[in-house]
Amino acid sequence: MSLSGKVALAGVYEHPTRWAPDKTDWQIMAESARGALEDCGLEKGDVDGLLAAGLGMGGLGIIQLSEYLDLKPRFVDSTNIGGSSFVAHVNHAAAAIHAGLCEVALILYGSTAASSAMAIGTGGQAGREPSAAFVAPYGLTTVGGYAMAAQLHMRRYGTTSEQLARIAVQTREHASLNPAAKMRKPITIEDVLASRVISDPLHLLDCCIISDGGGALIVTSTQRARDLRKRPVRLLGCGEAVWHQETGSPDLLTIAARQSGERAFEMAGLTPREIDLAMVYDSFTITVLLTLENLGFCKPGEGGPFVEGDRLSRTGGLPLNLDGGGLSSNHPGMRGIFLVIEAVKQLRGESGPRQVADPALALVHGTGGLLTTQHSGATLVLGAD
Amino acid sequence: MPAEIRHPKPVPDWETRVFWEGIRRHEILLQRCADCSAVQHRPRAICATCLSSRVEIFEASGRGTVHTYTVTHQNQAPAFRGSVPYVLAYVDLEEGVRVLTNIIGCEPGEVQIGMDVVVDFEDLDEETAVPRFRRA
Numbered sequence: 001m002s003l004s005g006k007v008a009l010a011g012v013y014e015h016p017t018r019w020a021p022d023k024t025d026w027q028i029m030a031e032s033a034r035g036a037l038e039d040c041g042l043e044k045g046d047v048d049g050l051l052a053a054g055l056g057m058g059g060l061g062i063i064q065l066s067e068y069l070d071l072k073p074r075f076v077d078s079t080n081i082g083g084s085s086f087v088a089h090v091n092h093a094a095a096a097i098h099a100g101l102c103e104v105a106l107i108l109y110g111s112t113a114a115s116s117a118m119a120i121g122t123g124g125q126a127g128r129e130p131s132a133a134f135v136a137p138y139g140l141t142t143v144g145g146y147a148m149a150a151q152l153h154m155r156r157y158g159t160t161s162e163q164l165a166r167i168a169v170q171t172r173e174h175a176s177l178n179p180a181a182k183m184r185k186p187i188t189i190e191d192v193l194a195s196r197v198i199s200d201p202l203h204l205l206d207c208c209i210i211s212d213g214g215g216a217l218i219v220t221s222t223q224r225a226r227d228l229r230k231r232p233v234r235l236l237g238c239g240e241a242v243w244h245q246e247t248g249s250p251d252l253l254t255i256a257a258r259q260s261g262e263r264a265f266e267m268a269g270l271t272p273r274e275i276d277l278a279m280v281y282d283s284f285t286i287t288v289l290l291t292l293e294n295l296g297f298c299k300p301g302e303g304g305p306f307v308e309g310d311r312l313s314r315t316g317g318l319p320l321n322l323d324g325g326g327l328s329s330n331h332p333g334m335r336g337i338f339l340v341i342e343a344v345k346q347l348r349g350e351s352g353p354r355q356v357a358d359p360a361l362a363l364v365h366g367t368g369g370l371l372t373t374q375h376s377g378a379t380l381v382l383g384a385d
Numbered sequence: 386m387p388a389e390i391r392h393p394k395p396v397p398d399w400e401t402r403v404f405w406e407g408i409r410r411h412e413i414l415l416q417r418c419a420d421c422s423a424v425q426h427r428p429r430a431i432c433a434t435c436l437s438s439r440v441e442i443f444e445a446s447g448r449g450t451v452h453t454y455t456v457t458h459q460n461q462a463p464a465f466r467g468s469v470p471y472v473l474a475y476v477d478l479e480e481g482v483r484v485l486t487n488i489i490g491c492e493p494g495e496v497q498i499g500m501d502v503v504v505d506f507e508d509l510d511e512e513t514a515v516p517r518f519r520r521a
Binding site: 119133134135141147155373 | 464
């Protein structure tokens with residue numbers, strides 16, 4: 001029996017902080033949990049599923065988090081597939097609720113990446129995983145991984161830096177309507193091109209910011225959500241995919257969104273054409289362009305012309321990243337949870353000056369990891385109830 | 386010319402030791418499955434295509450082409466902070482595998498997608514070398 005429509009987002013909360021030297025990751029998660037419970041009118045004692053991931057959470061982090069919140073959940077999941085993790089957590093929570101493993105799932109994220117001075121994008125990539133010896137000597141950075149995709153896209157399709165910059169400019173315009181966004185001063189395409197090159201062809205303003213922050217989601221059955229404080233937002237379709245390029249020589253411009261998107265749209269019985277707004281992980285401008293192509297909003301190679309003009313604006317054909325995204329609002333290292341939060345607020349009509357007019361369907365897509373090396377994708381199709 | 390890249394040393398484990406010993410002798414050793422003929426890199430104890438354990442080693446030509454690249458202008462990791470700008474690239478080897486590497490021996494602005502390249506081994510010390518690529 002299909003999951004589609006059976007489970008809903010009942011409560012959401014985005015922590016307002018962007019700079020929290022006086023807080024810990026755990027504290028931000030706990031304050032966010034409180035916010036999401038207040039949002040939907042449930043109490044802590046109602047929570048019987050706990051899902052979380054974070055830069056500071058080790059292998060047993062989900063147990064430590066349960067203790068910190070004094071929860072004894074009967075379903076836990078700390079899947080960490082990078083910044084898309086929380087989007088995937090929605091899928092996992094929905095499956096668990098649908099299967100009767102839990103009734104009310106709490107999804108949490110908190111991070112003090114900025115006030116801890118973490119060099120997320122340009123700090124080098126060399127962990128203890130088996131492939132590290134093949135990466136560490138060469139100076140791979142997060143932005144470098146994405147920049148190699150951008151370089152290839154430009155060469156193959158003639159995509160320009162101006163077209164990529166248009167995504168940053170539009171996102172900043174949306175951020176200017178979000179009082180909580182970290183960067184709110186409007187920018188121009190010229191500003192993006194004049195900002196220093198971090199990893200050719202990506203400029204500073206093609207890259208997400210680094211902030212502190214966190215958030216929470218509460219997922220439950222649609223039936224139960226209808227009795228709660230806010231109008232439910234139903235999960236109509238979901239999909240996940242993992243993608244890597246090491247074995248064989250697959251196309252670097254085909255990304256996990258291709259597969260996770262197809263799965264989500266199929267479950268929902270919908271197509272990209274019917275979507276009213278999209279929340280897409282914008283670690284870098286190229287991430288957005290490739291995601292839109294791979295989700296089927298335009299054909300491969302047509303992303304450059306597609307993002308020109310006002311199409312991605314609040315009043316355009318595909319309103320995108322209305323909170324100001326990772327490029328301008330907040331990016332504490334793993335921003336997938338904020339994609340879901342803003343999509344829910346938009347579908348409820350709670351987004352104030354940045355509200356899209358009467359949206360019925362929203363798409364959420366998170367990308368995690370490094371686009372050219374190893375990455376994950378998680379997609380949701382959400383509908384107002 | 387940009388400053389020389391002072392590599393962090395690769396740390397082999399038991400699955401990759403043979404590869405790094407080859408690099409020390411200035412040979413790129415790839416793997417081919419004796420059962421399904423798939424060629425793979427990085428080295429593994431099993432064939433990632435068919436899970437056979439009958440994985441054989443052969444020497445690659447060291448020739449390839451630049452699949453894509455980026456000129457890195459910022460890397461805050463201590464080993465690379467003083468080495469920017471440097472070229473990070475994926476090179477497609479003739480044998481059909483793609484490797485992450487650096488392109489050296491030319492100005493970063495001269496590197497192009499599709500450029501023919503050949504391996505260049507840098508000896509870090511008596512025990513360790515690292516393969517990078519330069520214009521063929």
